[in-house]
Amino acid sequence: MSALFEPITLRELIIPNRVWMTPMCQYSAEPEGPLAGAPRDWHFAHYAARATGGTGLILTEATAVAPEGRISPYDLGLWNDTQLEAFRRITRFLTTQGTVPGIQLSHGGRKASTDRPWKGGAPVGPDAHGWQPLAPSAVAFDERHPVPTELTTDQIAEVTDRFAAAARRALAAGFEVVEVHGAHGYLINEFLSPHSNHRTDAYGGSYENRTRFALEVVDAVRKVWPADKPVFFRISATDWLDEGGWTPDDTVRFARDLHDHGVDLLDVSTGGNAAGVSIPTGPGYQVPFAARVKAETPLSVGAVGLITEAGQAQKILVNGEADAVLLGRELLRNPSWARQAARELGAEVRVPDQYHRSV
Secondary structure, three states: OEEEEEOEEEOOOOEEOOOEEOOOOOOOOEOOOOEEOOHHHHHHHHHHHHHHHHHHHHHHHEOOHHHHHOOOOOEEEOOHHHHHHHHHHHHHHHOOOOOOOOOEEEOHHHHHOOOOHHOOOOEOOOOOOOOOOOEOOOOOOOOOOOEEOOOOOHHHHHHHHHHHHHHHHHHOOOOOOEEEEOOOOHHHHHOOOOOOOOOOOOOOOOHHHHHHHHHHHHHHHHHOOOOOOOEEEEEOOOOOOOOOOOHHHHHHHHHHHHHOOOOOOOEEOOOOOOOOOOOOOOOOOOHHHHHHHHHOOOOEEEEEEEOHHHHHHHHHHOOOOOOEEOHHHHHHOOOOOOHHHHHHHHHOOOOOOOHHOOO
């Protein structure tokens, strides 16, 4: 059997193959009103297509735990029961296709309240459904973004509770995996990195203090998430800064801490927290960071970043660099990438009865 199409068991959850869909914002929810943040027909069709295409695990786009945690006013959220009910339609269908439904829970922090990328992606104010962003420190992401409001310790506790509440709703909505978003310059990542965290209290300064909020969120989510279901954590393994940022060494150290706090898999990405940095992108450019975590810690690892070819994905797994691969843009281009890869590798993947004539 091809390594790419071997099942993987995390806790008691069996995921049928190692081809997973990474979270990708669609910016297609209602920004205000009773259906704000709820998935719509677009989201159903988007995820359903990748499920019928053979993807083993689908992680929904960054789903905000609070209205002010949305990256844009058009993002999904899970802070009320209307959103919960709307998600059930998606999880039910994914499950019927043999795909495991997962959700990424997020808070945008200082990079929240921005417009849709095809509208320029600039920060927006109340006149365009926006709001004042929150962050660990009153430090703007770049010259375009407003200076955020620094969170008080009471507000930090409230955000932690919001993650737990969203995880409870995710479970009720039928999700089998929950991922805490700690990457790409959003709130948890902002706390982790000294580049964005200038606090002098218990949540800033030392490594232990800067990781405190992230671990409190993980503990709160793990407490409400069933013991037989896995928790993932997405991390930016480096800020791509020469100094003053989060580093690969920090990531390895933190991965061990996450394991001790009940995280089952580290979803390894990079960047997003520092503006204007140079990132050496290329095929599989983030895989070495995942490989190091896998080699030096007990955590399972997912690799992401310009993974586009079946042979490339297979090699990552055979070489022991990761336990699964997460595809983004390639799954936008080809929703049936898993079926195509299975044909190329001489493997098998579930095909809907309605599509058997295509086998």
